[in-house]
Amino acid sequence: MLATVNKITSYLEELAPLSIALPGDPVGLQLGRPGAEVSRALVALDPDQSAVDEAASIGAELLVTHHPLFYHKLTSINESFPEGALVAGAIRNKLNIYSAHSNYDVSPQGVTYQLAKTMDLPLENAVVLEAAGSEQLLKLVVFIPAGHEDNIRNALAAAGAGQIGRYSHCTFQTGGTGTFMPGEGTSPFIGTGGQLEKVDELRLETILPAARRAAVIEALNEAHPYEEAAYDLYPLELEGKAVGLGLLLDLPGPLSLQELLQKCRDRLDVNNLRCWNAGKDSFKRIALCGGSGGSLIRHAAGLEADIFISGDFRYHDLKEAEGHGLALIDAGHDATEKPGVDHLRQYLERKLQAGGYGTEVCLQTSAGAKWS
Numbered sequence: 001m002l003a004t005v006n007k008i009t010s011y012l013e014e015l016a017p018l019s020i021a022l023p024g025d026p027v028g029l030q031l032g033r034p035g036a037e038v039s040r041a042l043v044a045l046d047p048d049q050s051a052v053d054e055a056a057s058i059g060a061e062l063l064v065t066h067h068p069l070f071y072h073k074l075t076s077i078n079e080s081f082p083e084g085a086l087v088a089g090a091i092r093n094k095l096n097i098y099s100a101h102s103n104y105d106v107s108p109q110g111v112t113y114q115l116a117k118t119m120d121l122p123l124e125n126a127v128v129l130e131a132a133g134s135e136q137l138l139k140l141v142v143f144i145p146a147g148h149e150d151n152i153r154n155a156l157a158a159a160g161a162g163q164i165g166r167y168s169h170c171t172f173q174t175g176g177t178g179t180f181m182p183g184e185g186t187s188p189f190i191g192t193g194g195q196l197e198k199v200d201e202l203r204l205e206t207i208l209p210a211a212r213r214a215a216v217i218e219a220l221n222e223a224h225p226y227e228e229a230a231y232d233l234y235p236l237e238l239e240g241k242a243v244g245l246g247l248l249l250d251l252p253g254p255l256s257l258q259e260l261l262q263k264c265r266d267r268l269d270v271n272n273l274r275c276w277n278a279g280k281d282s283f284k285r286i287a288l289c290g291g292s293g294g295s296l297i298r299h300a301a302g303l304e305a306d307i308f309i310s311g312d313f314r315y316h317d318l319k320e321a322e323g324h325g326l327a328l329i330d331a332g333h334d335a336t337e338k339p340g341v342d343h344l345r346q347y348l349e350r351k352l353q354a355g356g357y358g359t360e361v362c363l364q365t366s367a368g369a370k371w372s
């Protein structure tokens, strides 16, 4: 069985909901048909000509990228120009293109989280550098025939419900009597058609992030013994986990600038590093942002970071950091986002396998333009 573009994008949006994208960012399906079947998907940082060519050469029907295709407004699709030729070629090859950009930047398991994981930095007490909002939370109430509650609780927890801080499987249950009358054409788990049934049931309540809604309801319907599971979903006023750009974390012990630079070389497979040492011998509080972190310098300084590791720092960013006494390492825009791109491939492969789909997920192997 092959997944459709729509199925694959629903998996991506569990990880990076479109609702948390920064205002005006053109995220989501850039080009294509949601119902198209996908035998192979290619994951890349950029929707550039090298990625579109590689998708065609391996027979991929879907290209998943971090950077959006329509970041700058197109006024024509004229093949005399590179961007027109790119879009026209993708349409001719029936290539679907989907981008998870700022929604993946600010997602709790997003680009910077993956960068920190790849660099083996401690994430337990990490906080965002610049908050962009918080996860929306929902309350789920489901009615379960007595004896099936543990099975359903476990299925809901595995799908992402019932997590409060570091506690999982958080629910509340109370007993009562459920009633129903099976109608024509039903095959009820309990009861007989046309007769009112009264059943000992449990009301099980739990909490979930709105982004997990589809996965949790799918798990509920699979685990519930009834033909028609009865449940309610309520929006909550509670603030969920903060989402935002960049992360701040504390190392267990201080590292020297040389040790941090070596970590970048080893873990991010990058040789072209630029740095500025603010005159400190060692660094313990690290600010981190995959991509371009220049706009977050004041946030990193405000949170008393010793050093900020990101990409694309400009001369004026350096001067701003100097004013704050904040050291900088520029490890490159692409190198600091590569862990996030690798994770997209692994994540999709895992979800598709678990869903029973035969769709293959590949990572781009050809290279577009790179600084040397």
Ligand SMILES: [Zn+2]
Pocket: 067, 290, 291, 292, 333, 337
């Ligand atoms: Zn980027």
